[in-house]
Amino acid sequence: MKSNELFERAKGLMPGGVSSPVRAIQPYPFYVAGAEGAYLKTVDGERLIDCCLGYGPLILGHAPDAVRAAIEAQLADGWLYGTPCPGEVALAERIAADHPSIDMVRFVSSGSEATMAAIRLARAATGRQDIVKIEGGFHGAHDAVLVKAGSGATTMGVPDSAGVVADLVAHTRQVAYNDLEGLDALLSSSEDIAALIIEPVMGNVGPVLPEPGYLQEVRALTLDYDVLLIFDEVITGYRLGIGGAQVRYGVTPDLTTLGKIIGGGLPIGAFGGRRDLMAMVAPQGPVYQAGTFSGNPLTMAAGNAALGWLHENPGIYARLDAGTRRIEEACAGAGGSFVRLGSMFKYFFRPAAPTNYAEAKESDTAAFRQFWEKMLKKGIFVPPSQFETNFLSAAHTDEIIEHIADAYSTCLSE
Numbered sequence: 322m323k324s325n326e327l328f329e330r331a332k333g334l335m336p337g338g339v340s341s342p343v344r345a346i347q348p349y350p351f352y353v354a355g356a357e358g359a360y361l362k363t364v365d366g367e368r369l370i371d372c373c374l375g376y377g378p379l380i381l382g383h384a385p386d387a388v389r390a391a392i393e394a395q396l397a398d399g400w401l402y403g404t405p406c407p408g409e410v411a412l413a414e415r416i417a418a419d420h421p422s423i424d425m426v427r428f429v430s431s432g433s434e435a436t437m438a439a440i441r442l443a444r445a446a447t448g449r450q451d452i453v454k455i456e457g458g459f460h461g462a463h464d465a466v467l468v469k470a471g472s473g474a475t476t477m478g479v480p481d482s483a484g485v486v487a488d489l490v491a492h493t494r495q496v497a498y499n500d501l502e503g504l505d506a507l508l509s510s511s512e513d514i515a516a517l518i519i520e521p522v523m524g525n526v527g528p529v530l531p532e533p534g535y536l537q538e539v540r541a542l543t544l545d546y547d548v549l550l551i552f553d554e555v556i557t558g559y560r561l562g563i564g565g566a567q568v569r570y571g572v573t574p575d576l577t578t579l580g581k582i583i584g585g586g587l588p589i590g591a592f593g594g595r596r597d598l599m600a601m602v603a604p605q606g607p608v609y610q611a612g613t614f615s616g617n618p619l620t621m622a623a624g625n626a627a628l629g630w631l632h633e634n635p636g637i638y639a640r641l642d643a644g645t646r647r648i649e650e651a652c653a654g655a656g657g658s659f660v661r662l663g664s665m666f667k668y669f670f671r672p673a674a675p676t677n678y679a680e681a682k683e684s685d686t687a688a689f690r691q692f693w694e695k696m697l698k699k700g701i702f703v704p705p706s707q708f709e710t711n712f713l714s715a716a717h718t719d720e721i722i723e724h725i726a727d728a729y730s731t732c733l734s735e
């Protein structure tokens with residue numbers, strides 16, 4: 322069955338015809354029948370180079386041997402026990418060893434769950450109710466973080482979704498990324514702020530990069546005001562290197578949320594941090610958190626295999642960094658701005674690289690849409706939004722990267 326026929330069936334069965342909003346490409350999304358390495362194979366018989374990569378988890382590419390073997394081995398032993406399993410101990414050890422800020426960790430099944438629980442923990446630990454998030458920062462699809470961005474640095478939260486209790490998001494305050502003065506003003510304005518939750522590198526607007534010294538100063542300010550710092554590294558964890566953005570920039574948060582890569586491509590989330598904070602999580606402490614699929618042996622096997630591979634092949638980070646540099650070169654002179662960090666990259670239809678959400682929103686989304694279609698015709702799938710980060714994976718060979726660079730150059734000059 323073809324993609325358009327499948328979407329016709331899906332539309333009456335699932336809202337928007339999809340299982341997650343960004344997938345609802347118009348007039349219809351392509352349906353994928355298989356994936357291997359850097360490629361997706363559609364039900365319509367096309368083969369596409371994938372620069373979306375599941376929106377971040379697939380740093381080894383699709384169905385890599387190392388992870389596949391671990392999943393297959395686990396399958397023979399069952400995939401859900403409802404009891405502790407050895408794999409969760411190994412993955413927790415790995416994550417704690419890789420992150421100086423993490424003494425203890427709790428596994429969950431999605432990044433959304435991780436941020437929800439980390440915020441609850443921060444409120445419990447401080448006895449305060451408000452949180453600060455960064456405008457345009459994405460932390461999943463739960464109520465406290467679904468707050469409209471762009472309405473002024475220190476305005477009270479306005480729900481970004483129908484059905485969210487206004488009284489709840491009134492406790493979510495916002496400030497622009499890279500705005501230290503705004504953050505200082507906000508933190509000094511209230512005694513009731515429990516935590517700042519921030520993507521150290523904004524992955525869901527671009528990427529948008531921290532200005533030199535910004536993250537260090539964010540840490541200093543949160544310490545000054547005795548506010549907990551939560552790094553949401555669901556995208557950046559193991560993407561920007563072993564230990565994520567916090568190791569790369571040398572900044573130690575109080576709590577960290579992880580997801581995506583740490584599950585080797587299977588559903589996962591995790592939150593972790595200082596022992597005194599994590600000791601407050603049930604059953605050790607009073608902050609309730611639980612999940613049927615948390616720490617399941619199949620995800621743990623995939624996660625251990627993926628992180629193990631990254632440890633054995635640390636050169637991958639430099640190779641992928643060179644890859645995005647090559648694509649950047651191909652975009653030179655096209656009039657927009659190319660932003661990259663390691664294997665994260667994006668071409669913004671805006672002359673200068675955005676430094677925050679409001680600036681990113683000035684991009685020419687109609688031009689992006691045309692570009693996106695041209696790229697697809699050239700056999701390259703980049704995320705269907707100006708505001709989603711593109712990725713490279715270990716399966717993207719130099720030859721494939723050259724192909725992507727050529728396509729950028731051609732599609733941008735047309």
Ligand SMILES: *Cc1c(COP(=O)(O)O)cnc(C)c1O
Pocket residue numbers: 430431432433434436459460461462520524525553554555556580581589590
């Ligand atoms: C993807 C993402 C989430 C949500 O993770 P899910 O697994 O989709 O729930 C949270 N925070 C950041 C920074 C993300 O990129």
